[in-house]
Amino acid sequence: MLNRGPEEIKKLVKDKYSEVSKNPCGVFNFPVGKIFALKVGYPKEILDNLPPSLTESFTGANNPQPFIELKKGEVILDLGCGAGLDLYFYAKAVGEKGKVYGLDISEDMASKARRNMELAGIKNAEISVGESDNLSFNNNFLDVVASNGIYNLSPNKEVVMREVYRVLKPGGRTVFCEIVLKDPLSEDERKSHSDWFRCIGGALVEKDFLYLMEKAGFKNIEVISKTRNARTGHPLAVCANIRAYK
DSSP: OTTSOHHHHHHHHHHHHHHHHHOTTSOOSSOOSHHHHHHTTOOHHHHTTSOHHHHTTOOOSSOOHHHHOOOTTOEEEEETOTTSHHHHHHHHHHOTTSEEEEEESOHHHHHHHHHHHHHTTOOSEEEEEOOTTSOOSOTTOEEEEEEESOGGGOSOHHHHHHHHHHHEEEEEEEEEEEEEESSOOOHHHHHOHHHHHTTSTTOEEHHHHHHHHHHHTOEEEEEEEEEOOTTOOSTTEEEEEEEEEO
16 A cells, blocks of 8 residues: 555555445455444443444444543544544533544445444534545534544544644543554565555554654653553554544
């Protein structure tokens, strides 16, 4: 993928995740669906009562729900919202006085998320199509920006981090799950389409990832925990759960 330009990478990512939205039972080289969501800790008693379309296209890196710590009335953006599983939990957490925005690069995923919010009876969510390195929100607008494995899919990670910082209110926070590396990958692995879609080919070494966050302006950066799951099949990969403040 290194020999491809940013716009071509974005199109490949959009096409791949559009395929996941339309054909969640297809064969992918990364985990998709309810079984993976259950394995990373989403509550079975809730998932069993949700519309199947809300879980079938889940492709997150982990489960951010245990450490997102949302308050009633907060305004949150789910960056790379996919079919809306995290959106559902966020909408419930912030309540009817709060607001949840979802953004996804794939028109198919965004459409599916809108339908899923209707099916689940969620009234406080608004979903749009867009790119994470060019957010349409005003400066100092959001209390929280959350994401679940999107930085690795972006060819412009530093720009994404600056955009997240820009749209957060002073004192606002970003909380997310992301694949990071213990050591650099080989050149061949970084060039691989397959590894990029697994969120491995585009991953950064942990210290480099945290440095980009500091460079964007984030303070009190905390790696809350690290774990391995079906998304971290590569021996150098771990899923880090991270929180930081503006």
